[in-house]
Amino acid sequence: MKLISERHNHVALFVFVIGLCCALYINKNVEKTWVEQSYIYNIYTSDSGLPAYKYKDQEIVITNSVPYHESLLSQENLNKRQLPPQLEQQWVVDDKQQLTLLKPAFHFSLWSLLPAFITIALCLLTREPITALFSGVVVGAVMLGEYNLTDNVIIPNLAKEGTAAILLLYLWLLGGLLGVWTKTGAAQAFADYMTKHFVRGPRSAKVVTWLLGILFFQGGTMSTVLVGTTVRPLADKASVSHEEMSYIVDSTASPIASVIALNAWPAYIQALIFVPGVAFLATETDRLKFFFSSIPFSFYGILAVVGTLLLSLNITKFSGKRIRAAHHRAATTGELDASNATPLSAKELQHCNVPEDYNPHVLEFFIPLLSLIAIAVVTFIVYGSPQINWAFGSALLLSIFIALGKGMSLVNVVDGFGNGLKGVVVASVILMLAVIIGTISKEIGGGLFLVSQLGTQLPFWLLPVILQLMTMVIAFSTGTSWGTYAIAFPLAMPLAWAICESQGLTNPELFMAVCFATVLNGSVYGDQCSPISDTTILSAMTTGCDLMDHVKSQIAPASLAAGLAAMLWTLTVLVFA
Known part of the structure; x- marks a missing residue:
């Protein structure tokens, strides 16, 4: 095993050196291909009479x-x-x-995929995401001619509002909350309560996880963090393998958001799908109506959620050999991780260290959790988007005040908070690097290049699957579904309409709806399976799974769902369009 690991490290070093040499060559010799990017906004006349x-x-x-x-x-x-x-x-x-x-915008043709390729290759070879992500950042920065990595790449990206918000949420708020819950024993008390009243074994623990994933259908990071954090104690107590838990959490978060779309997705996406001359996409109301009418064609989202339900019921036939092996290992040995795994959740968050004179109570978990959910739901209703930082901040403060009110010393509370920060610091570094490489991948135009390869001469029945594959690759390479939407929708929707007109389809709205669903779902698949995606990293972190074990075990069932969805999309347009 040691020799294999050393051989992989040597190969990884060789891959990185070759990638760095290619990056230098690209920067000096490969011309940028410039591409027009158009953005449609809802324009109105202001009080001054100007648009x-x-x-x-x-x-x-x-x-x-x-x-x-x-x-x-x-x-x-x-x-x-x-x-x-x-x-x-x-x-x-x-x-x-x-x-x-x-x-x-610009791209370097096929070379634009180099940073993502280097990152993913090194992830698979070394199983060490920090090194792989940093290597991808270096290669991408060199391609752009940014040799001062610290001042011109890392610091500017860390200074962005979105990145700072990630640090605040996932390092201070989430880490602190988990640490306080560990110190007060609240998480363990919740696990004991659920085990006594609802959870009778691994199957019921997984069903509870699946139901929570459906309940928190906002999608993305919030659903992942909320469900993963909530179910981790009871799942560990019920001896559910971490690979199974991370898959259930990850594969219900974004897929369910594309099916139960009562969230921020429609408002964001509708602005990207305007096509001049298409009546059913003319106004914001039309586009929102089109979004919801397309939901029945979200075959991947539906199949992915069904797949996690089957696994929750211990039907592992469609889950792939890695998840079956993890299920068997946990059932027979009680080991929740593989022998060579390196879980993202640190030791500080894996064991309770409650002071001897402190008695944990399940309400110390439920009250902050209910506060978190209530604030997220209310702010979504009021503002149109859940205020995640407010939700987790209130939960953290409530947990601290309850602990102090029950007599825990401030020293112990701060010790728990500090242990929580230490427990998630590695995952936070991974998130930061993932954000940076996503920004670099977008800047060098990998997604633009892939979409530019399509043409109107394609057979109409082939377009949905090609759009699916293309968005899968873009999202997998950049680690973001929403970023993929911004790249793909403004290009894919006009292309789909042009094919409708040039090939005389009798049901163009249905064809457009299917193409829309393939972009939506293909992006979800790529984001869900990417080792540089924030939701993938957070699913592994909150459930205590090794990142690459999660990635590798999830790809098989997710790909099965994607393959079945591709067949259904093709049959739909062949029969009805």
Whole structure:
């Protein structure tokens, strides 16, 4: 085993060196291919009589625009350029007086996939995500000519609002909450209570996990963290393998959000799917209606959730050999991790260290948890998006005040909080690097290159599967479904409409709905299975699983669901479009 590990490390080093040499070559010799990116906003007339739109609740007035054919950022003019365009963005007006924001983007053709390829290859070879992610960041930075990695790449990305929010939530709030719950014994008390009243063994523990995943259908990081954090104590007590738990948590979080779409997804995605001249996508209301009418075609989301239900019921036939092996190991030996696993959750969060004079109570878990859920739901209703930091912040403060009110010393509370921070610091570093490499992958245009390879001459019945495969690759390479939506939808939807018109389909709205669903679901699959995705990392972290064990065990059942979905999409357009 040691010799195999050393051989893999040597191969990994060779792969990194080759990747670095390729990055230097690309930076010096490969020309950028510039691509027009268009953004459609809901434009209205402001009080000043000028066109305006809302961005992050702020009114932005459009003071000037130019005809599309005169814009330096139109595709025709970008094709003539060798140097980067001087404008970062420009508002243009087309022949139908539609205002569109143009921004330039570029790609290095197939080379744009190099950082993601290096990262994923090293993850598989070394099973060490920090080294793999950092190597991908280095390769991507060199491709862009950013040799001052600290000042020009890492610090600017860490200083972004979104990255700072991740640090606040997953390092301070989540880590602190888990640490306090461990110190007060609240998590163990919850596990004891659930075991006594609801959980009778591994199957019922997994069913409870699945039901919570359905209940918290907001999707993304919040669902993953909330469900994983809640079920970890009872699942460990019921001897459920960490591979099974991380798969159930991960494969219900985003897939269920695409099926029960009463969340922030429709509002975000509808702005990306406007197609000029398409009546059923003309207004925001039309696009929202189209989104919900497309939900029955979210075959991957439906099949993924059914797959986790089958596993929860101990039906492992469709789960893949790795999950079957993990299930058998936990059932026969009680070992929740493989012998060579390195769980993301540190020792500080795996064992209770309750002071001798302190009596834990299950309400110390339930009250903060109910506060967390209530704030998330109320803020979603009020603001249209759940305020995750408020929710976890309130839960943390409640846990601290309850512990102090029951007589725990401030020293012990702070000790638990500190242990919680230590317990998630490695996972937080992985998240930071994943955010950085996602930003770099987007900047060098891997997704743009993949989408640009499509053409209107494709047979119509082949387009849904090609869009599915393409978004799977983009999301897997960048670790983000929402980022993939921003890349793919503005390109895929006009392409689907062009194929409808050129090939004379009798039911174009259904065909567009299927293509929409393939982009939506393909992105979910890629994000869910990517080792650099925040939801993948958090699923492993909150359930205590080794990251690469989670990735490898999840790919088989997820790919089975994706394959079945591809067949259903193809049959749907062949029969009904």
